[in-house]
Amino acid sequence: MKGQVNISKATIDRLPLYFRTLRLAQDEGIDIISSDELGRRLGITPEQIRKDLASFGQFGKKGVGYYVNELKRNVGEILGLNNHWNIAVVGIGHLGAALANYQNFVTLGFNLVALFDQDPNVIGTTVNHVKVEDIRDMKKIVKERNIHIGIIAVPAAFAQGVADKLVDAGVKGIWNFAPIKMEVPETMHIVNEDLSIGLSSLSYHITRK
């Protein structure tokens, strides 16, 4: 799958949706799924789905459909989920604690290996069997535990400082929940999460009801 080029961002953004839908189909005990059925579940045209998946290789059988287990494994590999990334959450307020407890990350193969905060009342407590450590020890701990991904769940005012620390500590990627535009080196991958996007989509649909 390496060496593929020119895959659009839109296609890449749809892959986790495919993975999610295949996982749900697998849970329902479905063995084979057509692009029509995948399309129905996702609200994406079957043509688009076939085109997206074809950019990575030859999956599925014409006139039969996709083998759910096989396609899920393949999409998971494309997404790199088989790397079992080590993740850390920074900022253990309500959101950080919710993320530390989020069961789906485990299902996808992510390992939660560290939690960080700056509040002396929070440092030393335990969330989901992981101890909260002092943010000042982040660099050392990122190296020791080979942390690949840092999740920023601190208030907006502290987010850039945390991003700088994560970059300095040598993580490969940042997942940011703070609603600000971060300044990070061009080589750093950052995904900005905005929880209001889902709510906005819902607003669109109920407005038209």
Next chain:
Amino acid sequence: MKGQVNISKATIDRLPLYFRTLRLAQDEGIDIISSDELGRRLGITPEQIRKDLASFGQFGKKGVGYYVNELKRNVGEILGLNNHWNIAVVGIGHLGAALANYQNFVTLGFNLVALFDQDPNVIGTTVNHVKVEDIRDMKKIVKERNIHIGIIAVPAAFAQGVADKLVDAGVKGIWNFAPIKMEVPETMHIVNEDLSIGLSSLSYHITRK
């Protein structure tokens, strides 16, 4: 804007991203933005952006760009954000509390008017100035406070029961954080949020670094 037809789900899903990006541009004090610059910020081609926005009407000026304030207001109207929907969160664990405190919902014009839980230790407490109420009073409170959107933040095992209650109470839409496939009437709009999608996208990118 009403009476528009055949707008693809992919376009609709991009509108909140446009709104978010325009809001950030506004915060930066930018008055006019080109489709090239919007595309750069979003990782979407300028052609796609022009096509998406053209399906709703005539925005922007050829050779000049889009007026940020005007376009943001228009996209906000398309998304129905000017309706100032009343929202309620069900399940006040860490995730529910984080959602109840999420500042961006206010910025977008959503009003948090109720919180529900079933735990006697949680009922009566206050999050973000809103009192947590007994889930058994949901139907009455949804009517009294004209609640349009219910947000499900309970564990997966309880989620379907909560969805049934919300449907029965007469909300217009459901935003679901539980990782299960919900059964709701066809007329009910539901958006399923999966936090692992952002993390999966990040995994894709760092795998290819």
